[in-house]
Amino acid sequence: MAHVSIQLPCDGDGACMRCKSTPPPEETLTCTMCATPWHVPCLASPIESLESTLQWHCPDCSGDVLPSAVAVVDGNSSKLVAAIKAIEADASLTEKEKARKKQELVSGRAADDGDIDKKGKGKEVENTVLDVLGGNLNCSFCMQLPERPVTTPCGHNFCLKCFQKWIGQGKRTCAKCRSTIPTKMASQPRINSTLVSVIRMAKLSNLNAASSSQKVYHFMHNQDRPDKAFTTERAKKAGKANAASGKIFVTTPPDFFGPITAEYDPTRNQGVLVGECWQDRLECRQWGTHLPHVSGIAGQSKYGAQSVALSGGYEDDEDHGEWFLYTGSGGRDLSGNKRTNKAQSFDQKFDKMNEALRVSCKNGYPVRVVRSHKEKRSAYAPAEKVVRYDGVYRIEKCWRKAGKQGFKVCRYLFVRCDNEPAPWTSDEHGDRPRPLPPIPELKKATDVTERKENPSWDFDEEEGCWKWKKPPPASRKQVNEVDPKDRKRSRKAMRQARNMSVKDRLLKEFGCLICRQVMNLPVTTPCAHNFCKSCFEGAFAGKSAVTQRNRGGRTLRTRKNVLNCPYCPTDVSDFLQNLQVNRELMDVIESLKQKSEENQDCPTEESSEDQTDDLVENSGGSETEDTETKDDSKPPPEQKPKRTSKRRKVDAASQVAAGGKKVSPSSTLLVQSSDEDVECFSG
DNA sequence: GGTAAGGGAGGT
DNA sequence: ACCTCCCTTACC
Numbered sequence A: 001m002a003h004v005s006i007q008l009p010c011d012g013d014g015a016c017m018r019c020k021s022t023p024p025p026e027e028t029l030t031c032t033m034c035a036t037p038w039h040v041p042c043l044a045s046p047i048e049s050l051e052s053t054l055q056w057h058c059p060d061c062s063g064d065v066l067p068s069a070v071a072v073v074d075g076n077s078s079k080l081v082a083a084i085k086a087i088e089a090d091a092s093l094t095e096k097e098k099a100r101k102k103q104e105l106v107s108g109r110a111a112d113d114g115d116i117d118k119k120g121k122g123k124e125v126e127n128t129v130l131d132v133l134g135g136n137l138n139c140s141f142c143m144q145l146p147e148r149p150v151t152t153p154c155g156h157n158f159c160l161k162c163f164q165k166w167i168g169q170g171k172r173t174c175a176k177c178r179s180t181i182p183t184k185m186a187s188q189p190r191i192n193s194t195l196v197s198v199i200r201m202a203k204l205s206n207l208n209a210a211s212s213s214q215k216v217y218h219f220m221h222n223q224d225r226p227d228k229a230f231t232t233e234r235a236k237k238a239g240k241a242n243a244a245s246g247k248i249f250v251t252t253p254p255d256f257f258g259p260i261t262a263e264y265d266p267t268r269n270q271g272v273l274v275g276e277c278w279q280d281r282l283e284c285r286q287w288g289t290h291l292p293h294v295s296g297i298a299g300q301s302k303y304g305a306q307s308v309a310l311s312g313g314y315e316d317d318e319d320h321g322e323w324f325l326y327t328g329s330g331g332r333d334l335s336g337n338k339r340t341n342k343a344q345s346f347d348q349k350f351d352k353m354n355e356a357l358r359v360s361c362k363n364g365y366p367v368r369v370v371r372s373h374k375e376k377r378s379a380y381a382p383a384e385k386v387v388r389y390d391g392v393y394r395i396e397k398c399w400r401k402a403g404k405q406g407f408k409v410c411r412y413l414f415v416r417c418d419n420e421p422a423p424w425t426s427d428e429h430g431d432r433p434r435p436l437p438p439i440p441e442l443k444k445a446t447d448v449t450e451r452k453e454n455p456s457w458d459f460d461e462e463e464g465c466w467k468w469k470k471p472p473p474a475s476r477k478q479v480n481e482v483d484p485k486d487r488k489r490s491r492k493a494m495r496q497a498r499n500m501s502v503k504d505r506l507l508k509e510f511g512c513l514i515c516r517q518v519m520n521l522p523v524t525t526p527c528a529h530n531f532c533k534s535c536f537e538g539a540f541a542g543k544s545a546v547t548q549r550n551r552g553g554r555t556l557r558t559r560k561n562v563l564n565c566p567y568c569p570t571d572v573s574d575f576l577q578n579l580q581v582n583r584e585l586m587d588v589i590e591s592l593k594q595k596s597e598e599n600q601d602c603p604t605e606e607s608s609e610d611q612t613d614d615l616v617e618n619s620g621g622s623e624t625e626d627t628e629t630k631d632d633s634k635p636p637p638e639q640k641p642k643r644t645s646k647r648r649k650v651d652a653a654s655q656v657a658a659g660g661k662k663v664s665p666s667s668t669l670l671v672q673s674s675d676e677d678v679e680c681f682s683g
Numbered sequence B: 001g002g003t004a005a006g007g008g009a010g011g012t
Numbered sequence C: 001a002c003c004t005c006c007c008t009t010a011c012c
Helices: A078-089 A095-105 A116-133 A160-168 A183-187 A193-212 A281-286 A352-363 A440-444 A484-488 A491-499 A502-509 A533-538 A573-577 A583-601 A605-614 A624-631 A645-657 A665-682
Strands: A028-030 A037-039 A149-151 A157-159 A297-300 A304-310 A323-327 A367-372 A387-402 A408-416 A446-450 A457-460 A465-468 A522-524 A530-532 A546-551 A554-560
Touching: A116 A193, A149 A160, A149 A193, A157 A160, A193 A502, A193 A583, A281 A387, A297 A352, A304 A323, A304 A352, A352 A387, A352 A408, A352 A446, A367 A408, A387 A440, A522 A533, A522 A583, A530 A533
Parallel strands: A304 A367
Antiparallel strands: A028 A037, A149 A157, A297 A304, A323 A408, A367 A387, A387 A408, A387 A446, A457 A465, A522 A530, A546 A554
């Protein structure tokens, strides 16, 4: 290879990796795309080229096709280039401030494709949000707050789209620090839901803090779930494999369409919120969101379909978040004991559940959608081992086509139409009517059904929200009755959520998945889970990533151990080897902590109580339980150690119900994971 | 009542 | 990650 073609940037300490010198600021140029500094004299391409473009792209990025970044400009740009250089050279500015100033200079920056409605006010909103987040979290590609953020193991945050474009160009190193991106992260990036909610809440806090206090977003846990699925006497296996359903908590009839609102939720009086998560399909069922615990479609062939689950069962499914292509059920031989047979053996027809979906399509009914972690090919599936409610969609069209396996499958185009923003977007508002995406496969489709009449569920331009334009179909089933005793539950939690200040909630969103407190030195795993560095390391205390093997006095090659993420079964041994703090996240947490402390001088009674409960449990020395559990390298069983005996009784009861295993959502997972870890090491 | 259904656990 | 078993639920 010709020597001159080797191009290297400056390393983390600012030293040029080519000439090994540490150049002065005026001799370095920072790529506007990947934010990597380069030593100008060591660049192969002539310096004059800088004068022709407003935004300089480093050799790594210059081959790129990002339409937003390759803004072609007029010849009057040399002043701007000079101004950019001046910013670069300004020692009084931090790197973040430099990036922001440069961004301001380049104010005519092209927008990302789509979503026109947010562009008008976009700039203003982004700027106020920047005040809160300090620009710390900005995507290094587009320099905006990450849209659908993903986090690399080296702790850098990017938009999903920007990241995927980068990967699409064959890049396998972090655009910011050049660390290697693991293959799995490259092929299956998962959205970092912690960042999503933080950004959205920051936006809300700037727009109207008052009205936002009514909204509570659940991204991780559906706390306070007293009744659990149980194992009958007939069932020989413990756990939920053969479990019968627990109590249904909502009062909606089983054939109820649309979002489940507070009036149907006597226990919590909040309804089922977008982003709410359950441990499994049985729990999801208990909140009336998707009733069948096995089937992917809930519906009746002559009445319509109320909900669907995306859980990776059909390879033809295609998920784009706000819209997706769904495959009908059937066409597989599941006779005998088979529960999973990926092989199609006959054509699907528009009957049974598939017909139910078609009825919902024709009438424009809202269909609730849940996504399961088992859907592996979608970036929009939850990263945690949960089932998540993502809001209502309409089926705009359906048709049949030959599936990947040759047999005909029923296909449905789902488009989101919910008044709440989706769990992966930081938008402050829900959906607006959007044009239908182009569907190439429609060319080969047969039996195409399009809605002819006006949809029952539609967007009201005057009110600016989705609503029933025609009365919803009358229920043909009995309304579910709920024990009045259950109504008292969780009132306190609701009160707390309402009274918490926006900043407190921002902080709460930064909770470590192990200690449940605001993260200290946050790390983000490739599977998009966030922990304190110490908690994360503690979870693997005494375990090594490799096993030394000896046989007959000679040392064999070391064997790599599997170390599972404390929250999901993903192997994080490589990540653990080179643990990188998510500094961008850490900076935000620090500044929020500071602001929160400044406001501590005059807290209300309620909010200070909330704080004690939710946030600052680990700041005092009294909570020895935490340290003990950490030393055991086992995460605490439940995030609220000081609970009343009432809560403990509930937990004990549920343990019996589930065959002796702890079943509260987070804790089960954590306990299971650590068990698995032990398995891995013994084997 | 027959039977399909994107479940879950345990073993390999 | 795959296979196998066992069990519940609700449509028709």
